[in-house]
Structure formats: structure tokens, C-alpha cells
Amino acid sequence: MSDFLKKGFLLGLGAAVTGKEKLDKRLNEMVEKNELTQEQARTVMRNFIDKGEMKTDEWNTKQYEQTQKMAKDLGIATREDINELRARISELESQLEEQKQPEQ
Known part of the structure; x- marks a missing residue:
């Protein structure tokens, strides 16, 4: 499953670079x-890159959530x-030490 996701991501990345x-x-x-000024062209390219970065963040979030769900479904900690x-x-060990203190 992970290999499938990785290949899909790489395919999308290749398409983005080509695009x-x-x-x-x-x-x-x-x-x-x-037809465009240099500044307008830079703005269009920046918007394209920003959208790609936003999609990458979105994809990473979804992948993390899916991995967490899969771990939970499989009973993995x-x-x-x-x-x-x-x-x-640690809390229980501290409580146990406190209970032992008066005995000594």
C-alpha cells in the first residue's frame, strides 16, 4: 500500500514539474x-507554485491521517x-515512590 502511494505521489510530482x-x-x-508583462508572468508563476505547495501540504496531511487510521485499525501503537x-x-512510579517514603 505504501509503495502504491509513493508511486502515485511521484507520478503527481512528475506531472507538476512538467506542467x-x-x-x-x-x-x-x-x-x-x-500579451503579458514580465511582472504578470511572475505573478502567474508564483500563484502556480503557491498552489502546488498548498496541495503538497494537503497531501501530506491526508497521508498522515490515513496512516494514523491504518495504524489504529491494525491495533498498532x-x-x-x-x-x-x-x-x-512515570506518574505511577512517582506515586509509588511517594507511598514508599513514609515507610522508610
Whole structure:
């Protein structure tokens, strides 16, 4: 499953790079024909890149959520689960030490 997601991500990344190159070429052509100013072309490219970064963040969030759900469904402890258990153990150890103190 993870390999499938990785291949899908890489495919999307390749498409994005190709899309960026084509957009850059088209924008340069439009600037040469005076259909756009250099500043307008930069703005369009920046918007394209910003949207790509936003989608990447969105994809990472969804992948994390899906991984967490899969771990939960399989009964696998997450890092958060382990940290919570460690905190509880530390608290119990502290309480146990406090109870032993008066006896000594």
C-alpha cells in the first residue's frame, strides 16, 4: 500500500514539474508577444507554485491521517500512544515512590 502511494505521489510530482515547465515556456511566449508583462508572468508563476505547495501540504496531511487510521485499525501503537503510556508510567512510579517514603 505504501509503495502504491509513493508511486502515485511521484507520478503527481512528475506531472507538476512538467506542467511548470510548460507553463513557464507559455508565459515566456506571451511576454515576447507583449500579451503579458514580465511582472504578470511572475505573478502567474508564483500563484502556480503557491498552489502546488498548498496541495503538497494537503497531501501530506491526508497521508498522515490515513496512516494514523491504518495504524489504529491494525491495533498498532502510535508514537502518541507510546508517549502517553510513558507519561502514565512515570506518574505511577512517582506515586509509588511517594507511598514508599513514609515507610522508610
